[in-house]
Amino acid sequence: MMDGHEVTVVDNFFTGRKRNVEHWIGHENFELINHDVVEPLYIEVDQIYHLASPASPPSYMYNPIKTLKTNTIGTLNVLGLAKRVGARLLLASTSEVYGDPEVHPQTEDYWGHVNPIGPRACYDEGKRVAETMCYAYMKQEGVEVRVARIFNTFGPRMHMNDGRVVSNFILQALQGEPLTVYGSGSQTRAFQYVSDLVNGLVALMNSNVSSPVNLGNPEEHTILEFAQLIKNLVGSGSEIQFLSEAQDDPQKRKPDIKKAKLMLGWEPVVPLEEGLNKAIHYFRKELEYQANNQYIPKPKPARIKKGRTRHN
Numbered sequence: 597m598m599d600g601h602e603v604t605v606v607d608n609f610f611t612g613r614k615r616n617v618e619h620w621i622g623h624e625n626f627e628l629i630n631h632d633v634v635e636p637l638y639i640e641v642d643q644i645y646h647l648a649s650p651a652s653p654p655s656y657m658y659n660p661i662k663t664l665k666t667n668t669i670g671t672l673n674v675l676g677l678a679k680r681v682g683a684r685l686l687l688a689s690t691s692e693v694y695g696d697p698e699v700h701p702q703t704e705d706y707w708g709h710v711n712p713i714g715p716r717a718c719y720d721e722g723k724r725v726a727e728t729m730c731y732a733y734m735k736q737e738g739v740e741v742r743v744a745r746i747f748n749t750f751g752p753r754m755h756m757n758d759g760r761v762v763s764n765f766i767l768q769a770l771q772g773e774p775l776t777v778y779g780s781g782s783q784t785r786a787f788q789y790v791s792d793l794v795n796g797l798v799a800l801m802n803s804n805v806s807s808p809v810n811l812g813n814p815e816e817h818t819i820l821e822f823a824q825l826i827k828n829l830v831g832s833g834s835e836i837q838f839l840s841e842a843q844d845d846p847q848k849r850k851p852d853i854k855k856a857k858l859m860l861g862w863e864p865v866v867p868l869e870e871g872l873n874k875a876i877h878y879f880r881k882e883l884e885y886q887a888n889n890q891y892i893p894k895p896k897p898a899r900i901k902k903g904r905t906r907h908n
């Protein structure tokens with residue numbers, strides 16, 4: 597929008613929130629549609645960022661059928677829209693297409709190690725078939741597609757109940773609650789800050805690279821190291837609590853981003869601690885906001901107007 601584009605945001609608000617975009621409401625280049633991508637959509641557009649789907653494991657496992665419908669029927673609908681109006685489509689795919697990887701770090705030519713009937717399958721198999729659909733539409737119908745394999749990302753405007761590790765640890769540390777580590781904490785992840793991802797998505801959309809591209813920050817940490825880092829940054833006295841391991845939890849994950857560097861000239865620039873401090877600041881404000889807005893309905897004051905009788 598700041599580059600002068602007209603932007604239509606389509607959301608069913610399953611995990612999104614109007615508050616995240618409310619500052620744009622009323623802007624002449626902005627439109628917000630409450631719509632579920634599982635139903636067809638008829639609009640005129642030049643580019644489609646297909647970001648629909650819950651992305652947090654607790655959210656996508658909460659309703660696996662809905663997650664599958666969003667990633668299959670939803671993807672078919674947006675590909676149909678792209679075909680009809682001649683738009684370019686960028687699919688937000690995921691590092692989860694690599695499953696519990698046997699190749700480390702993960703390169704785009706790795707086919708993955710996914711359990712097709714496990715609890716994560718609705719998401720990782722959903723995204724895998726979404727990629728398949730993109731390339732079928734590209735080959736058969738000539739639709740221009742871009743596929744971003746997005747690695748763990750965090751930042752302000754994540755939902756308080758998102759359930760992914762970054763928001764969980766920050767909120768727990770801020771509230772003096774134990775930081776919940778699933779399993780031994782020796783599993784690894786690499787976290788990228790949201791603005792780096794957004795720059796990568798825009799660069800990919802406007803490039804001529806139609807094959808999948810990893811977008812992530814390759815700085816890898818164990819989850820236990822990560823818990824300790826967040827505790828220190830918050831200055832929290834919280835304990836670290838070890839809970840049972842999540843089923844089929846990938847044991848290591850780190851993007852190989854040579855392709856993005858070479859073909860898009862992109863790489864992450866926000867250091868982990870700087871990004872975490874911004875997220876901590878955001879969640880601190882959110883907790884204050886929540887404490888001051890308990891949504892207790894206030895009794896309406898009686899409206900008495902002179903010369904008129906009020907009928908209820």
Ligand SMILES: O=c1ccn([C@@H]2O[C@H](COP(=O)(O)OP(=O)(O)O[C@H]3OC[C@@H](O)[C@H](O)[C@H]3O)[C@@H](O)[C@H]2O)c(=O)[nH]1
Nearest residue numbers: 651653690691748760761764776777778783819842845
């Ligand atoms: O409170 C928590 C939450 C999570 N974890 C652990 O932290 C690690 C990261 O878990 P998250 O839930 O944040 O995210 P995951 O890496 O499992 O999945 C993510 O992968 C990449 C994206 O496509 C998605 O955002 C999401 O599916 C896992 O090992 C998980 O078991 C904890 O130890 N404690």
